[in-house]
Amino acid sequence: MADRVIYSDLELFLTGFIRRELAAMPGQPFPGGFISNEFWVNNPAAPKPAPPFQIIVRDDSGPRTSRVTKSPTVGITILGSDTVNKIVITNLGHTVFAIMEGCARVEPGNPVAAVLDATGPYKVVDESGQPRRYMTFELSVVGTPFP
Numbered sequence: 836m837a838d839r840v841i842y843s844d845l846e847l848f849l850t851g852f853i854r855r856e857l858a859a860m861p862g863q864p865f866p867g868g869f870i871s872n873e874f875w876v877n878n879p880a881a882p883k884p885a886p887p888f889q890i891i892v893r894d895d896s897g898p899r900t901s902r903v904t905k906s907p908t909v910g911i912t913i914l915g916s917d918t919v920n921k922i923v924i925t926n927l928g929h930t931v932f933a934i935m936e937g938c939a940r941v942e943p944g945n946p947v948a949a950v951l952d953a954t955g956p957y958k959v960v961d962e963s964g965q966p967r968r969y970m971t972f973e974l975s976v977v978g979t980p981f982p
Contacts, residue, residue, distance in 0.1 A: 838902065840902070840978030840979060841979055841981050842978040843944075843978075845909065846872040846892050846893070848945065848946060848947075849894075849909065850870050850871055850892050852938055853890060853892070853934055853935075857930070857931075860930075865888070865923075867886055868887060868890060869888070871889070871891060874889060874891055874914070875889050885917070886916065887915070887919045888923075889913070890912070890927075891911065891912040893909065893912070894907055904976065905978070906974065906976075907976060908972070908973050909974060911931060911935065911955075911969070911970050911971070912959075912967065913931060913956070913968040914966075915966040917965070924966040924968055925956075927968075928970065931970070932953065932956055936953060938950065946978070947975070948977050949975040952972070953972045955970025956968040956969065957970065
């Protein structure tokens, strides 16, 4: 009986999925980005140049929709650095949007059963002055039986 289920770490799955999909693109049009569930922070003890862009995935959770599914909303922020222009970030936003629209697949380890709704990518003013885009997705995800 699937009265109790455990849902996967959606941020972990989606950051890995986006990372793999971008790496598989012919010609590597978006190299060197930082893809995580938290913004990149420079370590003062070992400073490094900022990545050319960041893709931040945030799971905002959502209601349980059946005995084994729920519908979380996911927010994705794309933030550029001084080394990329707005056109690159806009193109990256459209690419990530397309990747996310195709993330529902029947494959081991993929909890996404369907993409129910999607909005964006929107331009967002960033106080740093860097180009920023934001998009949201409502997903249907399936859990695994709780022992």
